[in-house]
Amino acid sequence: MDVDDEDTRLARWEQRVELPLFWGSLLFLGGYSVRVLASGVDMIWRELALALMLLMWLAFAADYVVRLRLSGQRLPRFLRRHWLDTLVLVLPLLRPLRLVKVYTAVQQRRDRARLSLHARVIAYAGVTAILLGYAGALTVYQAERSAPGATIHTFGDSLWWACETLTTVGYGDVTPVTRTGRLIAVGMMMCGLALLGAVTGSFSSWLIQVFAREDEKGPPDGGRPPGAPS
Structure with a gap:
């Protein structure tokens, strides 16, 4: 497969998923907040918060795998070139560091920057x-x-x-x-x-x-x- 075609497919994927994954990161942060702060609430809410965190992390992991496949690169090279993606997968609370990519993905749908x-x-x-x-x-x-x-x-x-x-x-x-x-x-x-x-x-x-x-x-x-x- 042509390298330019792979880059185009990867860019299109990122444009589609960056904003949904950003909202997913906020849901992850909300679930973590419940786990840490709401120690006095009913156990069912804490378990639901944990389930939400796991669900969001699975979404992040699936996105990482798709990015790896679309890049057409071997894992060691992908890790070097996309170290921030790897760091965010390991520590989902660091997803705010990807805000520039989120803004870029949203801005590509508009004619000019606001x-x-x-x-x-x-x-x-x-x-x-x-x-x-x-x-x-x-x-x-x-x-x-x-x-x-x-x-x-x-x-x-x-x-x-x-x-x-x-x-x-x-x-x-x-x-x-x-x-x-x-x-x-x-x-x-x-x-x-x-x-x-x-x-x-x-x-x-x-x-x-x-x-x-x-x-x-x-x-x-x-x-x-x-x-x-x-």
Whole structure:
């Protein structure tokens, strides 16, 4: 089979499934939220939440297999070229990192982008930070709430920790003490630096373009200083 044809088929598949799988990732996150936060509810709801998580993960796994088949590549090469797909399959809570592909797949159905480049970068970084922060807070809360010497006792504590970690503030008033919690913290620090850098760089670039356009227009009134006679 021709390589271009394989790439086209893979691109078409991604365009069809990216948005449904994104909603599926939100359902997965909702089921995980029930498992972690709703400890006092009837057991049937917790079991239904687990079933929903497993169903969504099977959908992610099926999508991964289809991508592998449509790519026409052997598994080692596919793993190298699609490492993010593999990471998301292993850790479904990281699916917000695929928001760029979700936006691209949706945008291909339209004639032109509705947002400017800078607005898209800021919106992507903002939504990604919110979803990753919430998922990280859930995971850390599950790992820390019963650990000896833990400082994160409530989900509110975990959300506060996630906010200060993603924004690279790091007050240190609440910190993870378990190995799992600290591993998640390292990942969130890296994501926070990358997202903050993307937002700052995009905003700075936008400001430079605005001032550059103002400079190109030149001063008003032919360059005469204010109050100068005509």
